Amino acid sequence: MQDLTAEILTVIKKRPTQSHKGTYGRVVTIGGNKQYGGAILMSTSAAVHAGAGLVTCVTAPENLSALHTFVPEAMFVSSHDYSTLVDVIQSATVIVIGPGLGTEDFAADILQIVLNRVTDDQYLIIDGSAITMLADVKDQLHIMAPHGQLIFTPHEMEWQRLSGIKIADQTEENNRQKQEEYQATVVLKKHHTKIYAPQTPTMRLPIGGPYMATGGMGDTLTGIIAAFMAQFAHDDPQSALAAAVYTHSAIADELSEDAYVVLPTDIIERLQKFMKEHSK
Numbered sequence: 001m002q003d004l005t006a007e008i009l010t011v012i013k014k015r016p017t018q019s020h021k022g023t024y025g026r027v028v029t030i031g032g033n034k035q036y037g038g039a040i041l042m043s044t045s046a047a048v049h050a051g052a053g054l055v056t057c058v059t060a061p062e063n064l065s066a067l068h069t070f071v072p073e074a075m076f077v078s079s080h081d082y083s084t085l086v087d088v089i090q091s092a093t094v095i096v097i098g099p100g101l102g103t104e105d106f107a108a109d110i111l112q113i114v115l116n117r118v119t120d121d122q123y124l125i126i127d128g129s130a131i132t133m134l135a136d137v138k139d140q141l142h143i144m145a146p147h148g149q150l151i152f153t154p155h156e157m158e159w160q161r162l163s164g165i166k167i168a169d170q171t172e173e174n175n176r177q178k179q180e181e182y183q184a185t186v187v188l189k190k191h192h193t194k195i196y197a198p199q200t201p202t203m204r205l206p207i208g209g210p211y212m213a214t215g216g217m218g219d220t221l222t223g224i225i226a227a228f229m230a231q232f233a234h235d236d237p238q239s240a241l242a243a244a245v246y247t248h249s250a251i252a253d254e255l256s257e258d259a260y261v262v263l264p265t266d267i268i269e270r271l272q273k274f275m276k277e278h279s280k
């Protein structure tokens, strides 16, 4: 087991002058039913603020006005418009699916469309409701794994649902066994989050704290991971992922110096400054 340190932030690179939005990746965020619109708005906004070149949000039409108000940089596709969904998936560098998606029938359809279309050169970040839905079909996960590079971001309860390992039994050895079975990367979120990536020693996040325990905090992390994978994954995807996870909690730690709780939207607001300070 390896503890992550601030050294990982060297992943964040100064931008070359000769570049444009296409250079920094296309992120597609999929989620947000009528009940959980905020989740996908935070994911989308985090991806924009962490530097993804182009971000498209696939969400319930009820969330359109809020999306354009909260993050006008993002484009919108209705979660009922399967034909446009297929188009945006095809051109994506990174896809996030799950924040606030819910588990209704239409959500399961969308998840199936994405799993069928994702390709080996794309990263697919699977979070929240998408993990909960996959728990019902976990026996098929090894079939899905070759398509796209899967990054699961469960909290302990979601990991229990998906892996079948009870929270009390979520030891490094048990978790590693399941991660290998899924041929995916697993970011197991909790106090001292752990990252289980293929052919890499387990990484442990030694920072972050209870001031982060607010709904939307994990939704925000998905957007940061997406933007980091879109921009920095070329040479070393594991380090890009670890840097995203580290950045999320490092900003929370800084803000907690004079705040009782740190809100997901506070972290989003701070991303640009933090990344500028740490860019090499």
Ligand SMILES: NC(=O)C1=CN([C@@H]2O[C@H](COP(=O)(O)OP(=O)(O)OC[C@H]3O[C@@H](n4cnc5c(N)ncnc54)[C@H](O)[C@@H]3O)[C@@H](O)[C@H]2O)[C@@H](O)CC1
Pocket (backbone or CB within 6 Å): 035, 036, 037, 038, 039, 040, 098, 099, 100, 101, 102, 128, 129, 130, 132, 155, 156, 157, 158, 189, 190, 191, 215, 216, 217, 218, 219
């Ligand atoms: N503003 C919004 O729209 C929000 C939407 N959300 C969405 O709501 C859906 C359901 O997700 P939830 O996570 O709320 O519900 P879940 O039912 O999946 O998990 C929550 C339960 O897990 C337990 N738990 C045990 N260990 C935990 C750990 N280490 N971290 C977090 N919880 C732990 C909690 O106490 C709670 O009872 C997801 O799609 C999610 O993205 C949530 O993110 C909350 C905010």
Ligand SMILES: Nc1ncnc2c1ncn2[C@@H]1O[C@H](COP(=O)(O)OP(=O)(O)O)[C@@H](O)[C@H]1O
Pocket (backbone or CB within 6 Å): 128, 154, 155, 189, 190, 191, 192, 193, 207, 208, 209, 210, 211, 212, 213, 214, 215, 216, 217, 218, 219, 220, 221
């Ligand atoms: N006590 C804590 N210490 C460190 N990190 C925490 C703590 N509580 C929550 N977090 C972090 O907040 C995030 C919560 O994710 P998640 O439960 O998926 O939130 P949501 O689904 O509401 O967005 C994770 O990154 C987790 O590691």
Ligand SMILES: [Mg+2]
Pocket (backbone or CB within 6 Å): 127, 128, 155, 218, 219
């Ligand atoms: Mg979550």
